[in-house]
Amino acid sequence: MTTEVGVRLSIADALGRLMKDGLPFRFEAFDGSVAGPVDAPFTLRLLNERGLAYLMTAPGDLGFARAYVAGDLELDGIHPGDPYEAMVLIMSQLRFKVPSAAEMLQIVRSLGFGNLKPPPPPAEEHLPKWRRALEGMRHNKRRDADAIQHHYDVSNRFYELVLGPSMTYTCAVFPTADATLEQAQHEKYDLIARKLDLKPGQRLLDVGCGWGGMVRHAAKHYGVKALGVTLSREQAAWAQEEIKRQGLEDLAEVRYGDYRDVTEDGFDALSSIGxxxxIGVKQYDEYFGFLQSRIKVGGRLLNHCITRPNNKITTTGAFIDRYVFPDxxxxxxxxxxxxxxxxGLEVRHVENLREHYALTLKGWTDNLVANWDEALQEVTVGRAKVWGIYMAGSRLAFERNEIELHHVLAVKTDEKGNASWPLRPTWLS
Known part of the structure; x- marks a missing residue:
């Protein structure tokens, strides 16, 4: 393909030069240029030069997120709380090509070399990795606390609107396809309780406990004395109030602090949910060693977490790292x-629940859409947009098996290998 280097391209023309198969959506730019089918299900509008500079200086998901969160890029025909359908179309049909050096020069010259200077990122964006590195090595206590607080210490009311009454920000387990989100979250906690074989009078430690859902469930439904730990001050305050409201103070406690500062041991069971x-893959040995040290012989551990379909160590993408889960x-x-x-733990059972997380995310996005106006009273529109993109993209990733959700159930045997384990799983009955 030959290119007339001296010809100035419109923004739409420049975008077209980067597409293998054309655009699956309608595109309109502030210079008046348009591209894509007129009858497309949605329209992407680039409103100003700052948005163009975001796209040029951070190609890919980060640049798109910056322009979209800042309000410089709009999706017409799609609710900002649930851009799932747009993401399905983009991910399935949008194909980029690598332009020649001459084409790239023409594109950059047409769009303006001045737009290669990155604008300040939106206020919702977290520090880049090199700036976070000034706070010390990844996953030290200070840096972990900062990362958790960036995501969780936003607004408890906002989380209530998105997560629903259970205030549970982890994958639910749907007993049937038509179960409500609340029913599925109850089933998730109960499944974990059954896998841990909880009984009245036992002691449970829940690390990274969030708003205390597992702690309250174990105390209320199983008579277990439960301790939860979270690095989010907002979560701990909300959880303690809810424990008090439900009259569970004698059995349940949520503590603000680092799990590594828990000095109690001899727990009958331990849950690690999300x-x-x-914590970082390099910290796994230390993490599981700590958990093993906190349960007694015969005690069980249930680890519930997002995983990859392979065992490579991967950091999250640029958008997730800057806007959702730093580090x-x-x-x-x-x-x-x-x-x-x-x-030193014996792994007894592994279960993949990834389809359940796709359903969970759909429930959360439905909540965000239904409560959009009230949500904007709690957070900026940019923050709410971040949640819409993040949840819709994650839902798609679970559906496509790009990420998974696993339960790993383990036990601490005695020195003779006795696991105090039934011949067949009892949690399925």
Whole structure:
């Protein structure tokens, strides 16, 4: 393909030069240029030069997110709380090509060399990795606390609107396809309780406990004395109020602090629900070693976390790292089971629940759409847009098996190998 280098391209023409098969959506730019089918299900509008500069200086998901969160890029025909359908179309039909050096020069010259200077990122964006590195090595206590607070200390009321009454920000378990989100979250906690074989009078430690859902469930339905720990001050305050409201103070406690500062041991059971994603793969051995040290012989551990379909160590993408989970890392269930085994635990059961997480995310986005106006009273429109993109994209990733959700159930045997384990699983009955 030959290119007339001296010809100035419109923004739509420049975008067209980067497409293999054309655009699956309608595109309109502030210079008046348009591209894509007129009858497309949605329209993407680039409103100004700042948005163009975001796209040019951070190609891919980060640049798109910056322009969209800042309000410089609009999706017409799609609710900002649930851009799932748009993401399905983009991910399935949008194909980029690598332009020649001459084409690239023409594109950049047409769009303006001045737009290669990155604008300040939106206020919702977290610090880049090199700036976070000034706070010390990944996953030290200070840096972990900062990362958790960036995501969770937003607004408890906002989380209530998105998550629903259970205030549970982890994968639910749907007993039937038509179960409500609340029914599925109750089933998730109960499944974990059954897998841990909880009984009245036992002690449970829940690390990374969020708003205390597992702690309250174990105390209320199983008579267990439960301790939860979270690095989010907002979560701990909400959880303690809810424990008090339900009259569970004698059995349940949620503590603000680092799990590594828990000095109690001899727990009958330990749950780690949505925690492993935050600690870093290199810390797995230390993490599972700590958990093993906190349960008694015969005690069980249930680890519930997002995984990859392979055992490579992967950091999250640029958008997730800057806007959702700074310093997040994922790997496959094989590495998790290996770390548990190396810590002296016997792995007895593994279960993949990824389809359940896709359903969970759909429930959360439905809540966000239904409560959009009230949500904007709690957070910026940019923050709400971040949640819409993040949840819709994650739903799609679970559906496509790009990420998974695993339960790993393990036990601490005695020195003779006695696991105090039934011949067949009892939690299925």
């Amino acid at each position: 925690m492993t994603e935050h 997040g890392e994922l790997t496959g269930v094989g590495r998790i089971t290996m770390a548990a085994q190396d810590a």
